[in-house]
Amino acid sequence: MTAGMALPEKIVARFRGVALERLERIEAGWLELTRFPDDAERADEIRRELHTLKGDARVVAFAEVASLCHKLEDLLFFAHGRRYQVPENFDLVVTIALRFIAILVRQKDGATQSGIDLDGFRKQIDEVLRDAQSFEAPAPAIEKTNSGGTHPSVRERIDRLSYTTLHAFAEAATAVYLEHLLAEERSRARLRKTWQGLRDLIASLQTVPLTPDLARRARSAVELARDLKKKVDLVLELEDVQVPPAVAEAIGTAALHALRNAVDHGIEPPDAREHARKPFEGKLHVRARKLGETVEVVIEDDGGGIDLEAVRKRAVDLGLLPAASAEAVPERTVFELLFEPGFSTHRDVDETSGRGVGLDAARTALSRLGGSIDLHTRPGLGTTVVMRAPLQSLSLEVLLVGDAAGLPIAVPGSWSVAEEPNAPVAEAIDPTAFLGLGTGSGAGTVLRLDKEATVVRIVGAPSGRLAAERLCPTGDYYPVEVIRLATGEALLLHPSALIKPPDSGARAA
């Protein structure tokens, strides 16, 4: 940053004064826009101010100021597109960015002072932008395809709810359920309705719709095609699939890479397509559907496909395949090379049809959740990317161990259960009494529940393993949750939480 020091101090001082005034106006404008998003004049003003500040910073060689202004422009551009309806941490990062810039402006040469982690903050901005994109509010047209019974206003704020809070909701719902088991007929119906409402709300809070994010990313890819002077016909076949936020984020990351590759490197320019006797307009097909406990997203293009020979050659150059036998390596193995970290970053992506770009990142994002990504290509005809990720599994195997308040009681199938006929019943935990559902019959034998190093003894009678669905999952530290068996509802004990009495809220009076 020596160039700035060569400038007359008077010019730099003038820059500082004007820049700080601009920053004040930008911050005030930003605050106003978060309250009154339709103030177009104000929006134009802060964009203009920021852009001018960036230009001025370049003139006086305050490169880090210019760089941070550029990042801030990304944030403002995104916020403008969403009518300034942005998450709280997004707002915070904008504010911190403004304070950062002010500090840098005050520095002698606009460079980072010790203690400020500017690189870390730039990464933070990228992360916040990615998060905001992943969780943006659904577009109205697509929102109509959402299944009923959801709570959009709450769901849009899902990033503000922690798992701790969700578990606390689930515990409260379970307490209501236990209460309803003992209630008189009239209040029983009322309490059951309350439980059902809470259960549905919690279910909706634990998932986000996948469709809006995918549709938006696909449309962005078409815009990219337009910039590249390509024609793309986008076909969306998106089922309304609800997924946990982590799955939405992983698929979003993978889809971003796949779509960008399809448009940038797969679909050919119009003249090349004409030459290959293909329709002038390329086709980009995006499908999303639920397959049992898995979500599947397929991105298909009718471009030139992956040039396998180029991939082989590249792999030989990188020493990943022996030159002598590269030709004999099966196609599947060659494809796998595209997922090697950095495989395509050391070379012009066009030479390998660019299919390796970001594929390692996409696979990492999905495999972390137990998902997968696969490529299929037909030379000259196109490429298909298939992504799969498990949905939050609500199924589990349980072992019935007794009953309470007219309902079966079970423990997770992951616990081993052994009868101890000679053990004193009085020293074991009676689930009925423990949950406050009665005094306990005293019937049954002592069951030793064992998992890893934890042993819990309860009174019960084992009667077989069954498949169950978790209706309102609580944490392992909470003693009970409600499940559904083929025969109806049941209570699932969390044995490790039976060691100490539950909170009073979990017990029926």
Add this chain to the structure above:
Amino acid sequence: MTELSSLSFSSPNFGASGSVDGKTLTIALSGNADLGALAPLEKVLASLHQEAETAAVAEVAVDLRKLEFMNSSCFKNFVSWIGKVQELDGTKQYRIRFVSNAEILWQRRSLHALQCFAAQLITVET
């Protein structure tokens, strides 16, 4: 350990309590810091800075583990407070240690941004 009444605040949604023990001043926040908490938080942080300076502590620990939510307006108060600490003469500056709950997304994200702002002053403990 001495309780600091100037850092004590309690309402149905938001609470703060503070104490000083040797060279460490600790403030614990709880509940939900939304718009209703904006004014009290601003006051608490102003008192906190004053107490820290008076007691010449080496460190201020901010315990956020029981704070479920904080909106950006409240969080900006932290930015201003940290700005004040940065402005202190080097010998008078104190370190800031946030004690957070890693399961709460806003804490993870926002504290990281804040840490970038003053990497030498701030640590985040989970």
